[in-house]
Amino acid sequence: MIFGLDRRGNDHRPALLDAGTGACVDYAELSRRVAAEATRLRNLVGPGPALLMMHLTADVDAVACHLGALSAGMAVMPLPPGLEDGGAAALIGRYRPELVRRHAGVEGYEFRDGFWRRDGDVPPPLHPGLALLLSTSGSSGSPKCVRLGREAVEANARQIVAALGIGPSERAPTSLPLSYSYGLSVLHSHLAAGASVILTSDGVAARPFWQALAGHGATSLAGVPASYQMLCRLDLDSLAPPTLRTLTQAGGAMAPALTGHFHAFAARRGGRLFVMYGQTEAAARIAVLPPGDLPGRIGAAGRAVPGGTLSVDPATGHVVYRGPNVMMGYAEGRADLGRGDELGGVLDTGDLGRLDADGTLWITGRDLRIAKIGGLRLNLDEVEEWAQAFGHAAAMDGGDWLGLALAAASPPDRAVRQDFARRLGLHSTQVRWLAVAALPLLSSGKTDHRALKALPWDGRP
Amino acid sequence: MSTLDTIRTLFRQSFDLEDGADVDDLAYRAIPGWDSVGHMRLIAALETEFDLMLETDDVLDMSSFAKAREILGKYGVAV
CATH class of the missing domain: 3.40.50.12780 (ANL, N-terminal domain)
Structure with missing residues (x-):
């Protein structure tokens, strides 16, 4: 046994x-x-x-x-x-x-x-x-x-x-x-x-x-x-x-x-x-x-x-x-x-x-692509993939919140944001959305994570 | 907004419920959002809104919407 x-x-x-x-x-x-x-x-x-x-x-x-x-x-x-x-x-x-x-x-x-x-x-x-x-x-x-x-x-x-x-x-x-x-x-x-x-x-x-x-x-x-x-x-x-x-x-x-x-x-x-x-x-x-x-x-x-x-x-x-x-x-x-x-x-x-x-x-x-928010471990590449449903998306670790930059006119509406947060096991206030004209990219075409961090994240949708 | 409606809104926000969701019969752990973490989020929201500091006993006893009304009444929040 x-x-x-x-x-x-x-x-x-x-x-x-x-x-x-x-x-x-x-x-x-x-x-x-x-x-x-x-x-x-x-x-x-x-x-x-x-x-x-x-x-x-x-x-x-x-x-x-x-x-x-x-x-x-x-x-x-x-x-x-x-x-x-x-x-x-x-x-x-x-x-x-x-x-x-x-x-x-x-x-x-x-x-x-x-x-x-x-x-x-x-x-x-x-x-x-x-x-x-x-x-x-x-x-x-x-x-x-x-x-x-x-x-x-x-x-x-x-x-x-x-x-x-x-x-x-x-x-x-x-x-x-x-x-x-x-x-x-x-x-x-x-x-x-x-x-x-x-x-x-x-x-x-x-x-x-x-x-x-x-x-x-x-x-x-x-x-x-x-x-x-x-x-x-x-x-x-x-x-x-x-x-x-x-x-x-x-x-x-x-x-x-x-x-x-x-x-x-x-x-x-x-x-x-x-x-x-x-x-x-x-x-x-x-x-x-x-x-x-x-x-x-x-x-x-x-x-x-x-x-x-x-x-x-x-x-x-x-x-x-x-x-x-x-x-x-x-x-x-x-x-x-x-x-x-x-x-x-x-x-x-x-x-x-x-x-x-x-x-x-x-x-x-830690590895930059793993965020730990509210005791949960989130793979940012996975999160990005799921968020593609709303537009070209990039995810970042904000410390005790998750940032999602979206190449779109506006973030998804509140019900969708709540649902998305729930899927991740988070409260909606732990996910910050930011609509941008275009995602910051490196010359290689990959997301520029440093520039991503510098975006004005405080603006609440 | 009436005080009662303010409390309802804080419940909805704390547990990520839809606008207008009926919260008057809610109780601790009856919905996934009202777990320990959700509970403390609610406590913080109520304390900020009504500018008060709840005793530990009251934090633990606030196990339903009805109890929240009763306890807030004790702190002089007119509901």
């Missing part, structure tokens, strides 16, 4: 605490349920590799199903949350899963024992080592996925346990969606450590979330910079139960003042703030900054997780990570799922950085 759950058949410490139903599932029961789910799934699809697409919600049934599929040697593709029906249908058409777990019906699928099972046609086979297909962006905008092997998923869970020192008495809530690599890594690492996970989908802005944390004695909290901005506004001191002493932060660089604020919060409680760096391409985590390095090294990304190494490519300046948790490669559709490991454990992160003598990584920039 995945994460050694089969060895925990007599372990009666809590594994999953479901805040929604109040259920407490200990490791013995979880290992029984996961075995039963694995059998049920195998009965549905027979032997051999198969893909399960599902809403990986924060409840015992969904988590047991996910772990059952992984334990049965199947691959799981979590559907992005908030995905509308058309988006789900497009992903199903693209990746052609053997099974779909969701309420709404699926065309070409029959309902059997709680799942939609593909009826009839046989799609190209999957690689037997494939375990997880995760969206590269975290939003529904891009259909591009990261292919993670079973060993990479298990290795990264162990690396995180070691780097954070997660012991069996830790209790972490699901403060981030489980379809997001960082959120999923919290679940996986805690199960690998024999610790407990508090399953809640309420989010930090809701009272039931804090009631669940207090009621179940949460010891840690995971967040992205946007979460910590909210926690700062909400006053974490007044909300967090006294048991909560560990904070983890990843998902992009956080403002130094905010890091300092939450380092001080943890220090007051005798706890720790772990600043981490990672990518979905590495099953989540690449580096962790030892809490003792704060506040002196605020802004650093950390040191490689155990079993991994970091270097900077002298030719490109790119940060390169080597380790057992590196993905097999990307996928854009079913035909790609049969491919094996294409990276050999070496990941060019596309981020620019430097390393201290002791191996501490500092990110100094």
Whole structure:
């Protein structure tokens, strides 16, 4: 079984605490349920590799199903949350899963024992080592996925346990969606450590979330910079139960003042703030900054997780990570799922950085064509392609907003702009449109990105 | 515009809803736009519009349009 759950058949410490139903599932029961789910799934699809697409919600049934599929040697593709029906249908058409777990019906699928099972046609086979297909962006905008092997998923869970020192008495809530690599890594690492996970989908802005944390004695909290901005506004001191002493932060660089604020919060409680760096391409985590390095090294990304190494490519300046948790490669559709490991454990992160003598990584920039806005990663070339529907378009990273220059008389109307932002997983105010007579071009005919940045972006449509 | 209509407009803007969308029965997480991030966007919009600073308890309790009206009333916003 995945994460050694089969060895925990007599372990009666809590594994999953479901805040929604109040259920407490200990490791013995979880290992029984996961075995039963694995059998049920195998009965549905027979032997051999198969893909399960599902809403990986924060409840015992969904988590047991996910772990059952992984334990049965199947691959799981979590559907992005908030995905509308058309988006789900497009992903199903693209990746052609053997099974779909969701309420709404699926065309070409029959309902059997709680799942939609593909009826009839046989799609190209999957690689037997494939375990997880995760969206590269975290939003529904891009259909591009990261292919993670079973060993990479298990290795990264162990690396995180070691780097954070997660012991069996830790209790972490699901403060981030489980379809997001960082959120999923919290679940996986805690199960690998024999610790407990508090399953809640309420989010930090809701009272039931804090009631669940207090009621179940949460010891840690995971967040992205946007979460910590909210926690700062909400006053974490007044909300967090006294048991909560560990904070983890990843998902992009956080403002130094905010890091300092939450380092001080943890220090007051005798706890720790772990600043981490990672990518979905590495099953989540690449580096962790030892809490003792704060506040002196605020802004650093950390040191490689155990079993991994970091270097900077002298030719490109790119940060390169080597380790057992590196993905097999990307996928854009079913035909790609049969491919094996294409990276050999070496990941060019596309981020620019430097390393201290002791191996501490500092990110100094990133590939200009990848923007990180509101915790979502956006491929600007992809965004540009989608925006061509409205005219000749060029996209730029404005920091906490996305700029779209359009060679047109005027930007599209508000409803279209809202719809476009929603597709990217953004709020309409996070996308600024600018109608221009012509896009700035280099003599090569390519977009002049430097000139693009200099356009008068402040003008709101 | 009446104060009530102003609140409705702020709800629509915060959650990227169409002009004129009915928001009076909205509740937290009932629509995709009203997640944690949307919630904080709404709080910031209300605070700016009415020049006030909501207590943490009130931020957490503002889980529906009706609750928002009730809480804003407490801060002297006449709805």
